[in-house]
Structure formats: C-alpha cells, structure tokens
Amino acid sequence: MSENLIACRGLSKAYGRKAALSGVDLEVGRGRIVGLLGPNGSGKTTLIKLMCGLLQPTTGQIEIGGLPVGTETKAMVSYLPDRMYFANWMRAVDLFDLFRDFYRDFDYEKAIAMCRSLGVEPHDRLKTMSKGTKEKVQLVLVMARKAQLYLLDEPIAGVDPAARDFILHTILTNYNEEGTVLISTHLISDIEKVLDEAIFLKTGKVMLHETVDHIRETQGKSVDALFREIFRAQTLEGGEF
C-alpha cells in the first residue's frame, strides 16, 4: 500500500479558456478527515470530479491509492455529488439494490440501519421526500460503502443546522477507519471540529494545507476565522464597478 491515498502533481483543468484548477500539488494520507474549503468557483467540485474520474485533467497527474484514476480506483472511491441524479419514482430501497449490484463494498443492512437512525423511511418514494431527506438518502448510499476514499461534495448545504450535526455524526461514526473522508464545503464553522486537516483553494490553487490544530496553534483563531480573513478582501481588488 502506498503511503498517500491521494497524490496530485501539477494538476490543471481548463474549461475552454477558463482555468478551473492550475498546478495543484497535493498529498493526502489515510485515516484522515479533510476539509476542502474555498469560496464559490475556487475549483472544489472540479478537483473532486477529477478524483473520481468524471473529468480528465488538462495537464498533470492524479493517483488514488498509487493507481491512476480508472476502473480500479472507482471501486475504492465513494462519491457524493453536489446534486441529485436519481429518478423520482424510485424508492430508497431500489437505490440500495442498485448500489449492492454495482459496488462490492456496499453494506445493505447498514444502509437500512442508517436510514432508521436518520429518520428516513426506506420504502418511501424519492418524489415524496423533501430536499433534506433526499440528501440524507444520498449520504446513506455513500457512507454505507466500505470505501478507501469518501468524496463528499457539499454534504450539508441543503439541510437545517440540527440535521447538519446529525449528518456529521453519521459521517463520524460510519466512515471506514483506514479510509479518508474529503468534505468540500463553505460552511466551515459547522464542520471544523470533525476535521483533521484543511485545504484552502483559491482561484484554482492550493493556498494552504495544514492540520486544523496547527492552524489554531499558530494563528490563535479558528479555521473559519482564518478563512474569512483570507477571502474577505477579494471583491475589492477590482476597484470600481
């Protein structure tokens, strides 16, 4: 087993002329919970999509568990997209069947148990569910796998603060301990205390990659406060409108 679970070297992605990521070098170890933090349009979703093979890098390399992104790495990666992609007529249990077929590491019993603890009725149809409930179903699908790498793109954006705590609790108590969880979000204060490390993305570049405790020790403030400080002045740079 290679030491780093994620290794990116000189990773860039451009959509036409617009650069979404430029020259990202990144290494993330195993057994970590990592926050991928940055304002809108900083490249968080692009980076995650590159890691799960939904996008191809323009230049540079990316490896998961020592392998280039491909069929083998997809079996190791559990991905929570930032939007729903399921048909409305389906029930949660239909999705569980689908996932059981697709992924060898999907634990059906665990998925049902997680639904119960999140207060979701697994036999309800998706179209009868609220947005927050659908997000919970999606989270269950992703966390009921025993994956090496969980990529969670904005897992808490659509739910109320009380449900947020519950979802974080679900993530904490269900992730595979040798696996790593990468959570992208801009709701930093809500997830800060579950993180080992924070990665700050700014206009497609990694501008900081540190452990949360180190940030607090050296800066004397929370990651949330540091984030606000770093990204505050941005809009003023252009001068007049």
Place this chain on the structure above:
Amino acid sequence: MEWKLTDDRPIWLQLTEQMTRRIITGVYPPGSRLPSVRELAAEAGVNPNTMQRALAQLEQDGLAKADRTAGRMVTQDTAVLEDVRRAQARVVMDQYFNAMAELGYSPAEAAELLKEEKE
C-alpha cells in the same frame, strides 16, 4: 456533562482539559475504564484522531493508562489525582488574586476578605 469547544485554541487541548476535569471530579472514578476513543469522539462530535491525541496526553500526565486488553483505565494513584486537582485549584486562586489586585487589594487582604466572607 456537555462538551464546550471554543474557537481560539487547538481542539485536542480543550478535550484534554475537559477529560482531566471529568477525572478529577469523579465522573470517571479512579480505576474505572474510560469509554473508547470512538465513543468519546462521537459524543463530543469531534474527529477520532483528535480525541486520540487528547487521550494520549492524559496518559502522559499520568491520569490514565492504556491496558492491552481493556482499553484505557483511569489511574488509581490518588497522589497524581490530588496533584492535578491542586494545580487546577491554583489556577482558580490565581484568577481570584489577580482580579483582587486590579481592585487594589494586596494578596494578604484578598485572602483575609475571602475568609471573612466565608464565615
């Protein structure tokens, strides 16, 4: 007992302090078994690695020791517990004397006042 985490300091340090407090106040009695890292982490809503680090510090302070089979036990060494309790009491007393000094009382006066107040 609630976990209180503030923004300005490392989380593991705050966890160590609160675990220490729980031990010296007898929430976890001497010789008892501490909950597992996972349980404590879930209860406090923090990362298990962070809780692990906090518990390692407790071991270093002599307040807990790892048992190969039974997890972590609270120390039975009452001298260690008393030392830690005294150290925490000293912090409280320092705060008192500092606040009184700001009000213009010498340490002797402050001590005298405290005694009168209690009688």
